[in-house]
Structures are given as C-alpha cells and as structure tokens.
Amino acid sequence: MKIGFIGLGIMGRPMALNLKNAGHDLFVPERGSLTPEIRAAATVCPTAKAVAEHSEVLIIMVPDTPDVGAVLFGPAGAAEGLKKGSLVIDMSSISPIETREYAARVAEKGCDYLDAPVSGGEVGAKNAALTIMVGGPDAAFARAKPLFEAMGKNITPVGSEPGAGQVCKVANQIIVALNIQAVSEALVFASKAGVDPGKVRQAISGGFASSRILELHAERMINGTFNPGFKIKLHQKDLNLALSSAKALDLALPNTAIAQQMFSACIAHGAAELDHSALITAIEGLADHSIRGKK
Amino acid sequence: MKIGFIGLGIMGRPMALNLKNAGHDLFVPERGSLTPEIRAAATVCPTAKAVAEHSEVLIIMVPDTPDVGAVLFGPAGAAEGLKKGSLVIDMSSISPIETREYAARVAEKGCDYLDAPVSGGEVGAKNAALTIMVGGPDAAFARAKPLFEAMGKNITPVGSEPGAGQVCKVANQIIVALNIQAVSEALVFASKAGVDPGKVRQAISGGFASSRILELHAERMINGTFNPGFKIKLHQKDLNLALSSAKALDLALPNTAIAQQMFSACIAHGAAELDHSALITAIEGLADHSIRGKK
Numbered sequence: 001m002k003i004g005f006i007g008l009g010i011m012g013r014p015m016a017l018n019l020k021n022a023g024h025d026l027f028v029p030e031r032g033s034l035t036p037e038i039r040a041a042a043t044v045c046p047t048a049k050a051v052a053e054h055s056e057v058l059i060i061m062v063p064d065t066p067d068v069g070a071v072l073f074g075p076a077g078a079a080e081g082l083k084k085g086s087l088v089i090d091m092s093s094i095s096p097i098e099t100r101e102y103a104a105r106v107a108e109k110g111c112d113y114l115d116a117p118v119s120g121g122e123v124g125a126k127n128a129a130l131t132i133m134v135g136g137p138d139a140a141f142a143r144a145k146p147l148f149e150a151m152g153k154n155i156t157p158v159g160s161e162p163g164a165g166q167v168c169k170v171a172n173q174i175i176v177a178l179n180i181q182a183v184s185e186a187l188v189f190a191s192k193a194g195v196d197p198g199k200v201r202q203a204i205s206g207g208f209a210s211s212r213i214l215e216l217h218a219e220r221m222i223n224g225t226f227n228p229g230f231k232i233k234l235h236q237k238d239l240n241l242a243l244s245s246a247k248a249l250d251l252a253l254p255n256t257a258i259a260q261q262m263f264s265a266c267i268a269h270g271a272a273e274l275d276h277s278a279l280i281t282a283i284e285g286l287a288d289h290s291i292r293g294k295k
Numbered sequence: 296m297k298i299g300f301i302g303l304g305i306m307g308r309p310m311a312l313n314l315k316n317a318g319h320d321l322f323v324p325e326r327g328s329l330t331p332e333i334r335a336a337a338t339v340c341p342t343a344k345a346v347a348e349h350s351e352v353l354i355i356m357v358p359d360t361p362d363v364g365a366v367l368f369g370p371a372g373a374a375e376g377l378k379k380g381s382l383v384i385d386m387s388s389i390s391p392i393e394t395r396e397y398a399a400r401v402a403e404k405g406c407d408y409l410d411a412p413v414s415g416g417e418v419g420a421k422n423a424a425l426t427i428m429v430g431g432p433d434a435a436f437a438r439a440k441p442l443f444e445a446m447g448k449n450i451t452p453v454g455s456e457p458g459a460g461q462v463c464k465v466a467n468q469i470i471v472a473l474n475i476q477a478v479s480e481a482l483v484f485a486s487k488a489g490v491d492p493g494k495v496r497q498a499i500s501g502g503f504a505s506s507r508i509l510e511l512h513a514e515r516m517i518n519g520t521f522n523p524g525f526k527i528k529l530h531q532k533d534l535n536l537a538l539s540s541a542k543a544l545d546l547a548l549p550n551t552a553i554a555q556q557m558f559s560a561c562i563a564h565g566a567a568e569l570d571h572s573a574l575i576t577a578i579e580g581l582a583d584h585s586i587r588g589k590k
Contacts, residue, residue, distance in 0.1 A: 096488060119502050133498045135490075156498035159490045167488040168495045171481035175504035178480065178550065182473030185548045186466035189537065192544045193391055193462040195430075195454045200463045203428045203451035207414050209470035211506030242484065249487045252581040253480045254557075255473070255550045262549075286547040 002027065003147070004055030006048055006071050006078065007092065008038055011118070012061035014125040015091070015151045017041060019059075022150035027054040048074075052081030057147065058088045064237060065094040072102060084110035089144055091132075093117040095241050096163035096170065097248055103136070103162030112140035113162055117169035118152065121230060129153045133172070135164030170245060173238035177259040177276070179213040184280035187221060191291035198222050217277035224292045229275030236263040236272075297322065298442070299350030301343055301366050301373065302387065303333055306413070307356035309420040310386070310446045312336060314354075317445035322349040343369075347376030352442065353383045359532060360389040367397060379405035384439055386427075388412040390536050391458035391465065392543055398431070398457030407435040408457055412464035413447065416525060424448045428467070430459030465540060468533035472554040472571070474508040479575035482516060486586035493517050512572035519587045524570030531558040531567075 004027045005016040013035065020026050026042035028034065029051050034044065045051045048071050052058055058078055060071050068090055072079045082088070088106050090099065090113070103113035114136035124130040130152035134141055141157045148155045158168045186209075187197040201218045204210070220226060239260040246253050262282040269285070271278050284290050299322045300311040308330065315321050321337035323329065324346050329339065340346045343366055347353055353373055355366050363385055367374045377383070383401050385394065385408070398408035409431035419425040425447035429436055436452045443450045453463045481504075482492040496513045499505070515521060534555040541548050557577040564580070566573050579585050 119499075131498070131502045154498070154501055156494065158494040158498050161489055163488070164490045167485050167490045168498050171485045171490075171495050172499040172502065172504045174481040174484060175477045175499070175506075175509065178477030179474055179504070179506060181550050182470045182477065185473065185551050186469040189469060189541060189544075189546060189548060190462050190466045192546050193458070193540065194456055195459045195462045195466075199451065199453040200466050203426070203449070203453050203463050204414075204467040204470070206449055207426045207467065208507050208511075209467045209474070211470075211474060211508070212503050213506070214470065216503075245488065246484060249484075250582065251484060251487050251584075252578075253484060254553045254581075255476050256480050258549045258553065283547075286549075287545065289546075 001025070001147070002054060002056045004028070004051040004058040004078070005042070005061070006051060006058070007061035008034060009061070010122050011125045013038060014122070015061060018128045018150050019147060027051045047076035048078040049076045049081035052078040052086070053083070056086060057144065058082070058086060060088070060090045060092055062092050064092070065098050068092050068094050068102060069098065073105065079106065079109060082106070082109045082111050086111045087114065087140055087143055088112070089114045089116050089147070091116045091118055093169050093238060094166060096166040096245055099163040099166050112137060114140050114144055115163055115165040116144070116148065117165055119169065119172055120152070125151070132156070133158050133165045133168035135159050135166065136162055170238065170242045173235065174242050174253070174256050176213065177235055177239055177279070178255050179211050180217055180276060180279050181255070181259045181262060181283070183214055183218050184221065184283040187218065187280065187291050188283045188287055188289065192287055192289050197291045220275060220277040221280045221291065226274040226278040228273065229277065231272065232263055232266050232274055232276050232278060233272040235276040236260065236267060239263060296320070296442070297349060297351045299323070299346040299353040299373070300337070300356070301346060301353070302356035303329060304356070305417050306420045308333060309417070310356060313423045313445050314442060322346045342371035343373040344371045344376035347373040347381070348378070351381060352439070353377070353381060355383070355385045355387055357387050360393050363387055363389050363397060364393070368400065374401065374404060377401070377404045377406050382407045382409065382435055382438055384409045384411050386411050386413055388464050388533060389461060391461040391540050394458040394461050407432060409435050409439055410458055410460040411439070411443065412460050414464065414467055415447070420446070427451070428453050428460045428463035430454050430461065431457055465533065465537045468530065469537050469548070469551050471508065472530055472534055472574070473550050474506050475512055475571060475574050476550070476554045476557060476578070478509055478513050479516065479578040482513065482575065482586050483578045483582055483584065487582055487584050492586045515570060515572040516575045516586065521569040521573040523568065524572070526567065527558050527561050527569055527571050527573060528567040530571040531555065531562060534558060
C-alpha cells in the first residue's frame, strides 16, 4: 500500500520502518532531520501536500494538537493533496476535542479519519509492540488493521466516534500519572516515618497495591534513576489535554489536577526532561525530605 | 505454643483457627459473640488479663487504635497479666504513632512487641495467605515467624523500629485508595466523553496503566457491583491514619487528602458499607454523570 508518513521522530521513525518492512511504499515530506535510513526507505516529497497526493493512507505522528492542525491544514498542507477515498490516521497523542474538528474537515474531502494514539514508547515502536487505541468508523478500522498489526500488538477499536482513541489515551495517561503519585505519596510517607521504602515496596508487591508503576517506577524512585523513559514535559502535556477536555465536558478530576500541578512544580525545578517517575521529587519537595537519604 | 488471641471477628476467627490447626493452644477472652467453633477450639478466659496470664504470645486483632489501647491498658487489660518475656503481636491496622507508645509501655513489662498488620482480607485469612508487614526487633520476629507462616504467605520484616509494620500498611492503603481514584477519574472522563469504559479498560490493560485495581475494581465499577470486598468506612479509617500520621510528620499528601474527602462524600451518601471501589460514585457525583448509563 502507498503510505504517507509525516512525523519521523523517535517514535515515527521505527513505526515507518516497520511499515516498510511489511512491504509498503513510504512517502515522507522533506525535512533536514530525515535520517539516511529513512531517505533510503522512502520517497521524499517536497511538501505534506505532495505526500498526500501520492498516498492511499496518510499517517501522522507529531508532538501536539497544533502540529496535527499544521500538517493537515497549514500552507501546502496534506488536506490540499488528499485524494477522495484516502484514509488519514493520526497516531499522535492530541486533544480529543480538536480531533473531532479535524476528522470533520477531512470528511469534507471525502476521506476517512482514524485517531489511533499509541503507548509503549520507543521500545514498543521498535519492536512493533505498541498498544494502539483506535477511534473512528469500523470500515476504516478494518482497512487500517494490517498497518496497525505491522506496528503494534494490543490493538483495540474503542469507539466509532472520532476522538475515541484520543479519549482512551488520555484516560491511560491519567491512570499512569495518578499511579505514579500514589507510589510517590506512599514512599515519601514511609521514608519520613523512618521505614525503608525498598522494604515497603517488597512487602506490598503482589497485593492490591500492585501495579506496573510499583514494579518499575518505584525502583527508579528508590534508586534516583530518572533518565527517561517518558519525559515529564510530555506527561504534563497529556494531563493538560485531560484537564482542558475535562473543562469542556464540565468534569472535575481533582487528583489529575493535583498531579498536573506536581509536574508543573517539577518543571519549575528544571526536571522537564526527566522521567515521569521524578514526580516524586515534587512530593519530596513538599516535605523537604528525600527518600534517597540526601537532600 | 500457648497463644492468647484477642479480637475474634471476621479476620481474627480464621487466623486463630489456622494457629490451632498448626498445633498451638488458644486462649481467648469471654465475649457473647464467640462462635461455637472458637469455643470448641480455645480455652475461654474471663478477661484479657487472664488471657495474658496463660499466654507466651498474645495476638491482638481489633478494629482501631483505641481498641488496641483498651485491650492492653484498659480495666483488667492484658498488660496487667503479661508475664515477663512474653511477646505481644498487634495484627490490627492502627496508628504508627500510638503503636510506638504501646510498644514502649509493653517493653516496661519486660515483654517484646511486634506490629504486624495484614492485607488480603477474609479470603486471605481463611486460606492462610495473608500478606503480613512486620515492625519490631529481629529476635522477636524470628520467634513469631512460625506463627505468621501459619496465617500468611508474603511475610516481610520492614523495620526493627516499632510501628514500621503499621507505616507499611498505611503506605499500602494510600496506594490502593489512590489507584482506585486514578481508575475512577479515568473511567468517568472516558464515559463523559462518550467512550465505553469497558473498552477503555480492555485497551489499556497490559500497559503502564495496569494494576490490580484496574484488573479487579474497574470491573466492579463498570458493573456497579459494590458489595464488599473492603468497606469504604474501613478504608476511610486507614486514610485518616495516613493523614493524622502525616500531620505528625509535617508531611503533605495532597492526593491522599482528596481521596479521603471522596470517601467522606461516599459516606455522606450512605455508601459507608459498600466496597471501596464505590469511590467512583463520588467522582461521578462531581460530574452528575454515571459510567453505568443511569443516574
């Protein structure tokens, strides 16, 4: 299949190469940052519009909501080049609200739209093991499924309405952030009360407190190994999406709001590029106490 | 071994019977609520003091901090009957702060003290599969270990200071409550945004959001099956312990404080006896929206 791929960063590169390895033809827009590997694997086009003109399916994997808007509807944007009957798949993690608008504008061109954000990080992208949460019409999902299978493993259609995939991704990021804060509050509490947080983690693993975060991130917290991983500034962005969407829905998410504030405190202290498990440093800051025995 | 056992409720009864089945002699105080099975298994004594007089090891399993105080130091309390060299094991879930005081007063009698709260509920108690988190001196732990092994499986000494077990239990309950609130906020968000919470749960299980709570409690939330399980009023008590201890330690636990307030809101709506997964009804109440499609 002829696939346009826009957004060839840390995530997009291995995803595009997995599609190439599955036998598809890649078309990408010219950027100074294209790697030799991508240049060898793809046909490089001058603009997003030109990429769309060559593609049956256009995949977008860019950082944030306005980036998707610019790719589609900016000058020489993809929407200008989309052929009737093409399929646009936005795999970025962006606002569910704007996604509905983007999908409607793409539908006006006679094209289908899926929102299909992922989780699993760079490792999941390289190993074609991403979790993919898909919103959009069933027929479009069926058409895209072989492509998803070349990039991911746990592929779930979560709703036929545009934005359903983004809603699911935001829900995922809410849980991950709040589970990180849960472990942070518990370990700071234990440490301040004079108990070794590593022993606490060992004692409670396997019970109702068990989680992937207790398994992986608690160890990072205890050792102070905050190299990413998943960066605080990106998780902050995801919680901003959660809160702006919640505001639009007249919804109160009190602990999500607090976790977003804790990420803000981390960023204020220069931790934007650290792993999201470093949220614990904001909780430690509130108590002027480090679980690692140094201040 | 001669074991006094005080507190023969839903948890204490099967724990005591497991000790009996392991070959120990049980001594219990007279209560109208003693079951025929316990009366057949144990020597019934008139008071806690008399139980202590007969025992090498005294186990306490009562609801709350003042109850432990009353058992030990009330009129005809166990402390009056403790023989020098006896071991007191408090398996209740109570305040780490008061635990230190109780341990010091028991030490004045020439006795050892362990705090050894459990998790795993009635099922874990019956199956001798409790998680047991133990604080207190190593030698006392070694002496108690065969008894713990008759009642539980994951048995961890978390610190030699009195109260370390209680600190660990509180940390556990913080994580469990906050993971429940995490799943609650995520599912209410998804549902209000028009996405099926069951599909969200399916899509994100197995990733970084995975937890025992997402596995078990999310299903209860989606189905509205809030029969306990673990009652809101008990988890509320545990978060009260967390917050009062945190206050004594000059510690801010913002999301724990919010979750405690959500449990209070549940109790205000008559949900004290429901399973703690019903915390979601407080989040739903904030939004005037039920994820189960009815109000």
